[in-house]
Amino acid sequence: MTIFMAYQASRVEMSYEAAQLLPKKDSAYVDYQKFREIFGEEGNLIVVGVEDPDFFQLDHFEDWHELVSNLDQIDGVENLLSVSNAYNLRKNKEKRSFEIEEIFPEEINSQQQLDSLASLFHSLPFYRGLLYNEESDFYLLAISVNKDKMKSKQREKMVTSIQKTCEAFSEKTELDLHYSGLPYIRVVNSIKIKKEIYLFSALALLLCIITLFLFFRSFKAVLFPILIVITGVIWAMGTMALFGFKITLLTGMIPSLLIVIGIPNSIYMLNKYHHEFRNHGNNIKALQRVIIKIGNATFLTNLTTASGFATFVITNSEILRQFGVIAALNILTLFVLSLLLIPILFSFAKPPGERHIKHLESKLFQFIVMRLETISQKHRKLVYISTIGVLLLGFYGISQIKSSGYMVDDIPESDIIYKDLKYFEKQVDGLMPLEIIIDTQRPNGVMSLSNFKRIDQLEKRLENYDELSSSMSLLNILKFSKQAFYNGNERYYSLPNNQEKNFILGYATKSNEDEAAGVSALHSFLDSTKQVTRVSIRMHDVGTKRMEELYTEFKQEVDSVFPADKYDVTVTGSSVTFFKGTQYLVKNLFSSLTLAIFLIATFMAVMFYSWRMVLMSLIPNIIPLIFTAAIMGFVDIPIKASTILVFSIAFGISVDNTIHFLAKYRQELTATGWNIQESVKLALRETGVSMIYTFVVLFFGFGVYSVSQFGGTAALGILVSLTLFVAITSNLILLPSLLAGLEKYTTTKSFHEPLLQIFDEEEDIELDELEIEGTNQEDKKL
Structure with missing residues (x-):
């Protein structure tokens, strides 16, 4: 049996999936699965950050660009979004469409050229708070990883390769990189x-x-x-x-x-x-x-x-x-x-020999047992009073107990993972996914200006919460498109009016969707019928107690903007689940x-x-x-x-x-x-x-x-x-x-006289002394 079990044990694998805490019938689990069916995964993002005041110095920028190129070659890395591969929209009047173009070309010949391109990049509000924090000279690299590899043992190799590539960059530039994101953790x-x-x-x-x-x-x-x-x-x-x-944190114990x-x-x-x-x-x-x-x-x-x-x-x-x-x-x-x-x-x-049973006469243990015996026999009142005291103190202590849990609860504050997570919360207001799904309950309902205004109103209300990052939604893309429509003028980065909306959407729908997926990306924020859209937010790991308060407040904000009789709005994401x-x-x-x-x-x-x-x-x-x-x-x-x-x-x-x-x-x-x-x-x-x-x-x-x-x-x-x-x-x-x-x-x-018999300590039956009683001598012989 042990040989058979040993063979089976050799086949045990590590679990590479996030622990499922909710039952499948729970409404929060159902809501999250609905989100994934419409918009796909929201937790397959590894982020790398750096603080560099000289980021736009030519040698520094080229090193960063090389890092992004090297990471792109790693098996399992699907997409990268960073300053060096950021893109801009250009209006093509002849085709009446938007065209995508990279802001920074593969080769930059001079510091003057880089300064000019950096100025163009900084004129695009779309990227502020998303890829950089100008106040702290912080720059972010977002790595989208393959979800299938994340659920297999290949993910360790992939993440190790990402770390080694980044460490080579750190050694070369002497800059400290910070890592985070749910897949990485x-x-x-x-x-x-x-x-x-x-x-x-x-x-x-x-x-x-x-x-x-x-x-x-x-x-x-x-x-x-x-x-x-x-x-x-x-x-x-x-x-x-x-x-x-499979082996998890618990079964591993x-x-x-x-x-x-x-x-x-x-x-x-x-x-x-x-x-x-x-x-x-x-x-x-x-x-x-x-x-x-x-x-x-x-x-x-x-x-x-x-x-x-x-x-x-x-x-x-x-x-x-x-x-x-x-x-x-x-x-x-x-x-x-x-x-x-x-x-x-x-x-x-x-x-057993004499020395093997000598422990039964250990003076230390005999002394301890005798002291315990004296206490239980002669100081019972003290024992009872002490017990009552412990109970009263205990009930008071229980009244002080709190209930809370964090997504990185098991990681101590001294750990680099915890420190890096708090670092990203400081720089970009958090990484934990929060999603708001807005169902207008009619096809093409999202595309009305009135609904754009409602989404904008909700986003402005959510900006008042310190725990939340700036939101990403269809509106960011529309604002980016409006800026492009007005030839990149930064002051036009705003919600289009009804007339502008028709022009801009006309340009966007004629754009090459495959090429401009990262910019117009209508499919990232809309379902196929344009009935459902999403507002994507990142937030601090605030703990379950504060999250419960925030969740209630979010629901109130949503209900005040989107009437329940006309809209079906769901607050979900990994933070909520x-x-x-x-x-x-x-x-x-x-x-x-x-x-x-x-x-x-x-x-x-x-x-x-x-x-x-x-x-x-x-x-x-x-x-x-x-x-x-x-x-x-x-x-x-x-x-x-x-x-x-x-x-x-x-x-x-x-x-x-x-x-x-x-x-x-x-x-x-x-x-x-x-x-x-x-x-x-x-x-x-x-x-x-x-x-x-x-x-x-x-x-x-x-x-x-x-x-x-x-x-x-x-x-x-x-x-x-x-x-x-x-x-x-x-x-x-x-x-x-x-x-x-x-x-x-x-x-x-x-x-x-118990139901389950425990044998008497002194009972000792010798088999050779047993005798069967009978009515006659023949019975006894038998």
Whole structure:
């Protein structure tokens, strides 16, 4: 099976598409698809910018022109728009049409000629704010890339080629170039994801090796668990290939997650194995008891952990659904592998020696457990008061929490990608696409002067928003055409009146559409029936909270200009789908957390058959969630897709300790004749050590994510580690205190006689002593 899965794993591919956050039936998703059907892709633009006061010096300009020419040769680059290949419109009176001509020819012979051409370029308002910012001597190069290559692994080669070509320019001119655009950001991030998959897997593996050796001081106790989790990782990657899933930012975390989550299975089993072997010295009996006595509890702990991940399936987000399915299935697979292979492998190995089980008598851990025992037995009131204090502080912290998300949320502010994005926001007022689709509801309706005026009115209103760039629409082309109609006079760059409109459109329709596509470009802003047009804007990455406010304001502006009974106007684009998708995701992740709590409570009810005990077990594991949410409120970590994941994952893992503790506690109740105080002590002494061992692995295992270059992944690691720290404290102090202090209300007969049987700790049936009772001697012989 592992060889087969390894073969399948070799076929897993990286995902090269933007994560789909919205379900296909959502209105925002439908609107965006409608836009793409009419006007095509709006997110396949890589931008390069430079600040150069001497840009129009002949040697500098020639270097820039050479850069543009070299970039044009790269496979996958479709179009380039820059100062050096900008064009102008000329009126041809004889043909009564506009003709396109490049402003800057291939060869410029003198600085004087370049100055004259630069003066002509600056007289064209069409390019201001689009290709240059005169105030800061900033110039922009827009690279349109092939959408099919952007969805394949060839995109990395393409973007790397663009970077190398630009770096050669920088070395030659000693000018710093800035890069951005959604395609560029996605490709650079995917390269980082691949590196982090290997880094986190290696770090998690190294951490587990060190931890296992420090705890058990045995080569076998390190080798066998590591072999099991590596097998589990291979199966997980094979499962991804069989399901047809690709590696994303989330599914790329699965190998390291499985290593960290899978090791605790081995720790509990090895600890129990060593306990049993120390008691009676029989190797096979010790291995048999590992399965009999903690098999059910271990199954339930893995089931609850898997449930925490499985609840992501209900989010309807494809990226989260894939993550949840693969993680949940393979956590259960790892449990099966551990339950089968730990007893099998150790049955062939030599029994543990004295030094191997010496960890059971560790003075450090004995001291810690005894201190915990003293707290839960003698300082229960202090524990309860402290818990109430934490809860009150927690609720206050939760009231301070904010909800927000950015399109480059996972990128830290120190990263060059983030800095360059903010640089472009400063120079050209942003890069994130925002589109307004205007449907006039009648063929040729866009071309009326009244609608031109309405679009112009809307654009002027949108100019008041600092977060938005200057808009691009059919009007820019008409204004450019009017300027050309009046022989390039700059003061005529304005909206044509009714008479001018007919002349200008007459010239435009007679122009060579294929040649003048970049200028007249009527098809870029009109559908085939001239019923629908678009207003294209670029904006800052303002975050979901501000975007929600802006979206509401945009809708109000649109409705005031275009009456809803006469026009169908839609506000869409990547900016809108991202903020809508993030809102949808956060809402659904809260639902998945609620479902996780419900499912885990149900599983525990099946195991313990006591609603009081279920409630008792949930309290120590919900408090850490409240505590972590409060910390997020106090230190201003917003609720967003990456941070809300913490709660479902951490809850599913932290409740494992509770299950193991209560399972052992119930076994001790029978052995001690229903002495609750003594049972709590004995349960704490045995399971406490295993709980501490697993906590160390999980805490540092999730902690490795804190070194991630992605803010969301780093936050996930830190917050899960923090939650697990509070959870282990709660399970080792609060849970025993509750059991010992509220014994009359919690430990009922139904808890003593559960639906799912956990074998008595002291029960020991020897097969050779069994005897079948019969009515006569023949039956006994039989």
